[in-house]
Amino acid sequence: MVSAYRPENLKEALLRRKEFRVIPFAGGTDLMVKGRRWSGLAPHFELPVLFIGHLGELKNVELEQNCLRIGSCCTLSYLLENENMPQAIKIALWMFASPAIRNIGTIGGNICNASPAGDTLPVLYAVNASVVLKNTNGIREVPIEQFIKGVGKTVLQDDELLKEIIIPIKSFDTIYYRKVGTRKANALSKISFLGLAKIKNGLIEDIRISFGAVAPTVVRSMEIEDRLKGKTKKYIKQIIPEICSQYSTLIKPIDDQRSNAYYRKIVSLRLLKHFLTKDIL
Amino acid sequence: MKKEINFVLNKKGVNITTDPLRRLLDILREDLGLKGVKEGCGEGECGSCAVIINNRIVNSCIVAVGTVEGAEIITIEGYRKTKQYKLLEDSFAEAGAVQCGFCTPGIIIAAETLLRINPEPNENAIRDAISGNLCRCTGYNMIVEGIKIASQKGKGLW
Numbered sequence: 001m002v003s004a005y006r007p008e009n010l011k012e013a014l015l016r017r018k019e020f021r022v023i024p025f026a027g028g029t030d031l032m033v034k035g036r037r038w039s040g041l042a043p044h045f046e047l048p049v050l051f052i053g054h055l056g057e058l059k060n061v062e063l064e065q066n067c068l069r070i071g072s073c074c075t076l077s078y079l080l081e082n083e084n085m086p087q088a089i090k091i092a093l094w095m096f097a098s099p100a101i102r103n104i105g106t107i108g109g110n111i112c113n114a115s116p117a118g119d120t121l122p123v124l125y126a127v128n129a130s131v132v133l134k135n136t137n138g139i140r141e142v143p144i145e146q147f148i149k150g151v152g153k154t155v156l157q158d159d160e161l162l163k164e165i166i167i168p169i170k171s172f173d174t175i176y177y178r179k180v181g182t183r184k185a186n187a188l189s190k191i192s193f194l195g196l197a198k199i200k201n202g203l204i205e206d207i208r209i210s211f212g213a214v215a216p217t218v219v220r221s222m223e224i225e226d227r228l229k230g231k232t233k234k235y236i237k238q239i240i241p242e243i244c245s246q247y248s249t250l251i252k253p254i255d256d257q258r259s260n261a262y263y264r265k266i267v268s269l270r271l272l273k274h275f276l277t278k279d280i281l
Numbered sequence: 282m283k284k285e286i287n288f289v290l291n292k293k294g295v296n297i298t299t300d301p302l303r304r305l306l307d308i309l310r311e312d313l314g315l316k317g318v319k320e321g322c323g324e325g326e327c328g329s330c331a332v333i334i335n336n337r338i339v340n341s342c343i344v345a346v347g348t349v350e351g352a353e354i355i356t357i358e359g360y361r362k363t364k365q366y367k368l369l370e371d372s373f374a375e376a377g378a379v380q381c382g383f384c385t386p387g388i389i390i391a392a393e394t395l396l397r398i399n400p401e402p403n404e405n406a407i408r409d410a411i412s413g414n415l416c417r418c419t420g421y422n423m424i425v426e427g428i429k430i431a432s433q434k435g436k437g438l439w
Contacts, residue, residue, distance in 0.1 A: 003282060004345065006284075039307070042302040042303040045302075097325075099394070100340045101340070104334075104339055104344065185413055
């Protein structure tokens with residue numbers, strides 16, 4: 001059996017994707033661990049892999065008038081060094097794994113892996129990112145929260161590849177990101193929290209709040225955010241217990257080897273409270 | 282199924298025919314005899330197997346060899362022939378940055394890839410650069426010191 005295909009370009013990659021069942025393989029930082037066997041042996045996968053990390057068509061960042069288009073196979077290091085990258089994304093990337101992982105790990109891989117602890121996901125949800133999926137017939141654009149369906153589950157079809165990520169351009173006054181892990185580098189997140197806010201004339205013009213690793217997918221609530229918009233900071237401070245209890249019903253963490261549900265819940269709500277009391281002021 | 286793969290290793294062309302999913306780490310150690318590349322955790326967490334691929338530090342245990350087609354790879358064996366290595370070696374000795382030595386090849390690679398883009402790093406930059414490398418002996422302070430000494434003595438070298 002063929003263990004890996006290495007297409008010359010995106011067109012050939014999509015043809016392979018149409019003809020055979022394959023596992024798209026970008027940086028491989030997660031897949032190589034997932035398929036790992038004893039040292040000396042090649043990793044094992046149920047299906048052949050399709051190398052796409054080298055495809056130039058998937059490695060560009062383009063700044064357009066209202067949005068940024070990020071090729072799915074851009075490495076995390078490349079994005080960190082890119083001058084057009086929004087600050088909120090850079091902050092999350094800075095905390096992502098280690099330099100050696102960021103040098104080959106890709107943003108598209110982190111998205112398609114759809115791990116609850118995927119470190120690019122809270123910020124991508126918060127900035128209203130969408131993903132462009134391509135097959136031999138054409139493309140479709142899907143908002144990130146509709147793309148990811150659960151732990152390791154996405155709506156990516158067997159004949160599709162994630163081509164690019166679209167990020168609407170928007171600036172924020174406050175960016176508060178915390179990743180809680182056992183080690184400063186390379187730790188898989190126990191919890192991550194991102195709060196973004198834009199204040200105008202003393203009122204909350206825009207606010208985005210997302211939590212990673214506390215539910216099967218990233219937790220973000222447009223309804224709660226909408227209720228905070230247009231309010232004064234003082235008013236928000238008064239209703240913090242109410243906001244926390246609303247998020248509390250959405251935060252459904254689990255016990256696993258990295259942490260436990262009790263810790264995750266308490267710490268994520270404390271980070272929320274900290275953001276609302278300290279950081280948006 | 283085997284495939285032909287070409288890359289440049291320590292400035293010399295390599296042509297091998299193998300399963301493209303095999304780990305670069307195993308190719309380097311088992312097929313090419315480069316035992317300075319160590320296997321620690323085997324899952325990208327410890328940095329012992331770090332090599333330089335196209336000027337960047339990468340953990341060879343999570344690289345499928347089929348993805349390095351056309352790449353330029355430097356291992357500790359190739360790097361040790363350089364002046365920069367010699368200076369790092371002396372600086373590490375001066376700082377006591379090597380104890381058991383298992384992590385050292387990976388740490389040296391991390392130091393080199395830092396200094397070539399930032400020849401005068403501050404302590405935070407040094408700690409970030411070696412953040413993907415685990416050392417169970419030194420507690421890191423001596424390693425940070427070793428890199429500082431190399432940076433101070435190596436003015437103009439990087």
